[in-house]
Amino acid sequence: MSSGVADQAALLVRHAVRPAARARYEDWIAAVTLECQRFAGFQGVAVIRPEGRDLAYTLLVHFDSHTQLQAWVGSVQRRRLVEQLRPLLLRAERLRAGMGLWFAPALAGARQAKPFKQFLLTFSAIYPLSQLVPALLRKLTEGWSLPAGLLQLCGSALLVWLMVYVVMPRYVRAVSGWLMR
Known part of the structure; x- marks a missing residue:
């Protein structure tokens, strides 16, 4: 059972894979994904x-x-999979855990999206939502005697929730080729 959207967590993992081991690494990714599916909250x-x-x-x-993520990170299953992975890598894996990672955080040697691309992507997602969410809330609450500040608070909360949990994860994935160029 989820402990709430505000507690969602992500683990960023970087693996420098030996060129000759790429096919085996792709199989390893499939195995990790199957194993993760057995853990609550995945x-x-x-x-x-x-x-x-x-x-x-x-x-x-x-x-x-974060608790469910930690259960995976500390699991026997993950340790076993990491041991299988070691011969495929050029160096040890790099991990970074966090909440709400939209863009890949800075890691030594990691490619990052250029700031202007992050701006364009974020702006192109926020602008339409900032127009639609308040209009939708006004329409849904017509005739209610709610303070304007409460509607603004609800609108902001809904907009941020949509950005963090609905729009940005899918949007970044959809444009990742352009974003990382």
């Missing part, structure tokens, strides 16, 4: 594959809560 794995001369894969593993 929401999915996003994979950013290396391009060009880059050898690093980036995995973003989402769980409903």
